[in-house]
Amino acid sequence: MSWEDNVRKVVPYTPGEQPKRKDIIKLNTNxxxxxxxxxxxxxxxxxDAADLRLYPDPAASDLVNALAEHYQVDPQQVFVGVGSxxxxxxxxxxxxxxxxxxxxxxxxxxxxxVWADLFRISYxxxxxxxxxxxxxxxxxxENGGIIFPNPNAPTGLMEDLSVVEEIIAAxxxxxxxxxEAYVDFGGVSALPLVDKYDNLLVVQTFSKSRAMAGMRIGxxxxxxxxxxxxxxxxxxxxxxxxxRLTIACGKACVEDNAYFQQITAQIVETxxxxxxxxxxxxxxxxxxxxxxxxxxxxxxxAAELFAALKKEGIIVRYFNKPRIDNYxxxxxxTDAEMDSLITFLxxxxxxxxx
Amino acid sequence: MSWEDNVRKVVPYTPGEQPKRKDIIKLNTNxxxxxxxxxxxxxxxxxDAADLRLYPDPAASDLVNALAEHYQVDPQQVFVGVGSxxxxxxxxxxxxxxxxxxxxxxxxxxxxxVWADLFRISYxxxxxxxxxxxxxxxxxxENGGIIFPNPNAPTGLMEDLSVVEEIIAAxxxxxxxxxEAYVDFGGVSALPLVDKYDNLLVVQTFSKSRAMAGMRIGxxxxxxxxxxxxxxxxxxxxxxxxxRLTIACGKACVEDNAYFQQITAQIVETxxxxxxxxxxxxxxxxxxxxxxxxxxxxxxxAAELFAALKKEGIIVRYFNKPRIDNYxxxxxxTDAEMDSLITFLxxxxxxxxx
Numbered sequence: 001m002s003w004e005d006n007v008r009k010v011v012p013y014t015p016g017e018q019p020k021r022k023d024i025i026k027l028n029t030n031x032x033x034x035x036x037x038x039x040x041x042x043x044x045x046x047x048d049a050a051d052l053r054l055y056p057d058p059a060a061s062d063l064v065n066a067l068a069e070h071y072q073v074d075p076q077q078v079f080v081g082v083g084s085x086x087x088x089x090x091x092x093x094x095x096x097x098x099x100x101x102x103x104x105x106x107x108x109x110x111x112x113x114v115w116a117d118l119f120r121i122s123y124x125x126x127x128x129x130x131x132x133x134x135x136x137x138x139x140x141x142e143n144g145g146i147i148f149p150n151p152n153a154p155t156g157l158m159e160d161l162s163v164v165e166e167i168i169a170a171x172x173x174x175x176x177x178x179x180e181a182y183v184d185f186g187g188v189s190a191l192p193l194v195d196k197y198d199n200l201l202v203v204q205t206f207s208k209s210r211a212m213a214g215m216r217i218g219x220x221x222x223x224x225x226x227x228x229x230x231x232x233x234x235x236x237x238x239x240x241x242x243x244r245l246t247i248a249c250g251k252a253c254v255e256d257n258a259y260f261q262q263i264t265a266q267i268v269e270t271x272x273x274x275x276x277x278x279x280x281x282x283x284x285x286x287x288x289x290x291x292x293x294x295x296x297x298x299x300x301x302a303a304e305l306f307a308a309l310k311k312e313g314i315i316v317r318y319f320n321k322p323r324i325d326n327y328x329x330x331x332x333x334t335d336a337e338m339d340s341l342i343t344f345l346x347x348x349x350x351x352x353x354x
Numbered sequence: 355m356s357w358e359d360n361v362r363k364v365v366p367y368t369p370g371e372q373p374k375r376k377d378i379i380k381l382n383t384n385x386x387x388x389x390x391x392x393x394x395x396x397x398x399x400x401x402d403a404a405d406l407r408l409y410p411d412p413a414a415s416d417l418v419n420a421l422a423e424h425y426q427v428d429p430q431q432v433f434v435g436v437g438s439x440x441x442x443x444x445x446x447x448x449x450x451x452x453x454x455x456x457x458x459x460x461x462x463x464x465x466x467x468v469w470a471d472l473f474r475i476s477y478x479x480x481x482x483x484x485x486x487x488x489x490x491x492x493x494x495x496e497n498g499g500i501i502f503p504n505p506n507a508p509t510g511l512m513e514d515l516s517v518v519e520e521i522i523a524a525x526x527x528x529x530x531x532x533x534e535a536y537v538d539f540g541g542v543s544a545l546p547l548v549d550k551y552d553n554l555l556v557v558q559t560f561s562k563s564r565a566m567a568g569m570r571i572g573x574x575x576x577x578x579x580x581x582x583x584x585x586x587x588x589x590x591x592x593x594x595x596x597x598r599l600t601i602a603c604g605k606a607c608v609e610d611n612a613y614f615q616q617i618t619a620q621i622v623e624t625x626x627x628x629x630x631x632x633x634x635x636x637x638x639x640x641x642x643x644x645x646x647x648x649x650x651x652x653x654x655x656a657a658e659l660f661a662a663l664k665k666e667g668i669i670v671r672y673f674n675k676p677r678i679d680n681y682x683x684x685x686x687x688t689d690a691e692m693d694s695l696i697t698f699l700x701x702x703x704x705x706x707x708x
Contacts, residue, residue, distance in 0.1 A: 012585075052390050173355050233366075
C-alpha cells in the first residue's frame with residue numbers, strides 16, 4: 001500500500017501542438033489569424049499593474065454584463081470560465097451526476113470522453129451517419145445527459161436547429177449541452193432556445209471567433225436555474241477564476257461588435273475560397289460552417305500529407321482515430337496563409353503523380 | 355423526475371467581500387498593500403495584444419521554469435494553477451480519492467470542507483488545542499489524506515517544521531498537503547522536505563506576498579511523481595489554464611526577488627508594530643507569522659467591532675463560527691492604513707467605556 005493507490009489516475013487530453021517557432025504557418029488549433037479587437041490593446045496600454053494586488057470581482061460582473069448585453073439575456077443566465085474547456089469541465093461535474101450513461105457522438109471533440117473518465121461518468125457514443133451527421137433517434141433514449149458540438153468538430157458540419165431542438169425537447173430529464181465553439185462562422189446558434197428549455201446549456205468561447213485563445217475565456221448561457229447550479233459548483237471549486245486583466249480585456253472585446261463581425265466574415269470568405277481550391281486539387285470535405293476544413297484527398301493518405309506539410313512548416317491537425325484517420329483538419333488562416341497551403345499542396349500532388 | 359435530480363448540489367465557499375468602492379481601507383482578504391513588482395507593469399506596457407490570438411503554452415513553461423529556478427527544484431516538480439484555490443481543488447480531486455476520511459483542523463481555511471463536499475470526499479476535523487496549535491497525534495491515525503495550512507489561517511500560527519515532518523513521515527500511504535499561502539511573512543517552509551518525502555505537496559500563491567491576487571497564480575511543489583499525477587488530472591480538466599499574460603507577468607514577478615524581499619519585510623515590520631499597538635488597546639492574538647492578525651478584545655465583542663469598523667469604512671474579516679466568533683482577522687496593510695485602524699479603535703474603545 002502507498003499513497004499512489006489513492007490517486008485518481010487518468011489519461012489526459014492531448015492538445016494540438018503549440019510550437020514556439022515563429023516561422024511556421026500554424027493551422028492546427030483553429031486559432032483566429034487576426035489579432036483581437038484594437039480595444040483589447042487599449043486596455044493593456046492603460047492597465048495599472050497596481051490594481052493586480054487586489055482580488056478580481058469573483059462574479060466577473062463587467063464581463064458577464066457585457067455578454068448579457070451582447071446576447072440580450074439576463075446576466076443571471078451567463079456563466080464565464082477559463083476557456084470553454086473550463087466551462088465544459090464544470091458543466092460535466094455539475095450536470096452529469098447520475099448513474100445513467102451520458103451521450104455524445106463517436107466523432108466529436110476528443111475532450112468529452114476525457115472529462116467523463118476524470119469524473120467517472122459512464123458514457124455511450126452513438127455513431128454519426130455515413131455523412132457525419134447526427135442520427136437524432138440515438139438521442140431520444142434514456143440518458144444521464146447529452147453533449148455535442150454544433151457545428152461539430154472536427155467535421156465542421158452543422159445540424160439544423162430543428163434537430164437540436166427536437167433533442168432538447170425530448171430530454172426534459174437531462175441537461176443538453178450544445179457546444180458552439182465554432183458557431184460564429186456561419187452557424188446557427190441554439191441561444192434563442194434557452195428561454196424555452198431550462199435544460200439547455202449553450203457553451204461558446206473567445207478562442208476562435210474573438211481571437212483571444214491566449215486569454216482563456218469561455219462562457220455558457222442557459223436558464224437562470226441551470227446557471228445558478230453551475231455557479232454553485234464553480235464557487236465550490238475556485239472563487240476567482242477570471243483575472244482582472246481577463247475581465248477587462250474580455251469586456252472590451254465583446255463590446256467591439258463591428259470588429260467581431262468583420263473578422264468572422266473575412267474568415268468565412270477565405271474558407272469558401274479555400275474550399276474551391278481544395279476541390280480542384282482532389283480534396284473533398286463536409287460542408288464546414290466553422291473556421292476549419294476537414295478534408296481528405298482522393299488518392300493521397302492524410303498521414304502522408306500531414307507529414308509533408310509539417311516538413312514544409314505548415315502545421316495542420318491529424319487524428320489517428322477510427323473513421324477520421326484519412327482526414328486533415330485545416331484551420332482557415334489568412335488569405336496569404338491559405339495561398340501558401342494551396343501552392344504547396346498543388347506542387348506536392350503534381351510531383352507525386354509524375 | 356427532472357434534470358435537477360441529476361445535479362451535483364453543493365453549498366459554495368463564500369469569499370471575503372470585494373467592494374467596488376475605492377475610498378475604503380480594505381483589510382479583509384489578506385491582499386498585499388503594495389503593488390506588484392515594477393517588472394510586471396513593464397510586461398503589460400510592452401505586451402502585444404496580437405499574441406493573444408494564439409493559445410498559450412499549455413505547460414506554462416516560462417512560469418514553471420522561473421519558479422523552479424527560484425525555489426531550486428526541477429521544473430518537473432512544479433505545478434501551476436489559477437490561484438492556489440485552483441491548485442488545491444485539483445489536488446483534492448487527484449489525491450484524496452479513497453474511501454477513507456481525510457483530515458484537516460477544525461479551525462482552518464474554510465474552503466477545505468467545501469472541496470471535500472464538492473468531490474464527495476469524507477473528512478474529519480480534529481480540534482486544535484486551546485492555543486490553536488495542531489495536536490500531532492490526531493494526524494498519526496489512518497486517513498485518506500491530510501491537509502493543513504502552515505502558518506494556519508485564520509489564526510496566523512506557525513507549527514514547527516519538526517511537527518510537520520513527523521506528520522508527513524508517519525503517513526507514507528497518504529498525500530500530505532501543506533498549504534503555505536502565508537509562509538513568506540516569517541514562516542518556515544516545508545519545501546526542503548519535498549525531495550525526502552514523495553507524499554508531500556507544498557502549495558503557495560502569488561496572491562499575498564507577491565501582490566498578484568488579481569492575476570490568479572498559485573503553485574505546488576512536490577516529488578516528480580506527485581506533480582505528474584496532478585498534471586494528468588489538470589490536463590484532463592483544462593489544457594490551458596494560464597493565459598499568455600498570466601505566464602508573462604508571473605515570470606517577471608518571480609524573477610524580481612529583491613522587490614519580493616523588500617515588500618514582505620515591510621509587511622512583517624508593520625505587523626509587529628501593529629501587534630504592539632493592538633496589545634496596548636486590550637487586544638490579544640496568536641503570534642501571527644502571516645500578513646494578518648487574528649485578534650480578540652478583552653471586553654468588546656468582535657461582532658460589534660466588525661460592524662463599527664465597517665461603518666468607518668475599514669473592512670476586516672469576521673467569521674461567525676464556533677471557537678472563532680470573537681475574533682477579527684485583520685490584514686496587515688500599509689503603515690498609514692494601520693495607523694487609521696489603531697486611531698479609530700482607540701477612539702472607539704475610549705468612547706465606549708465612558
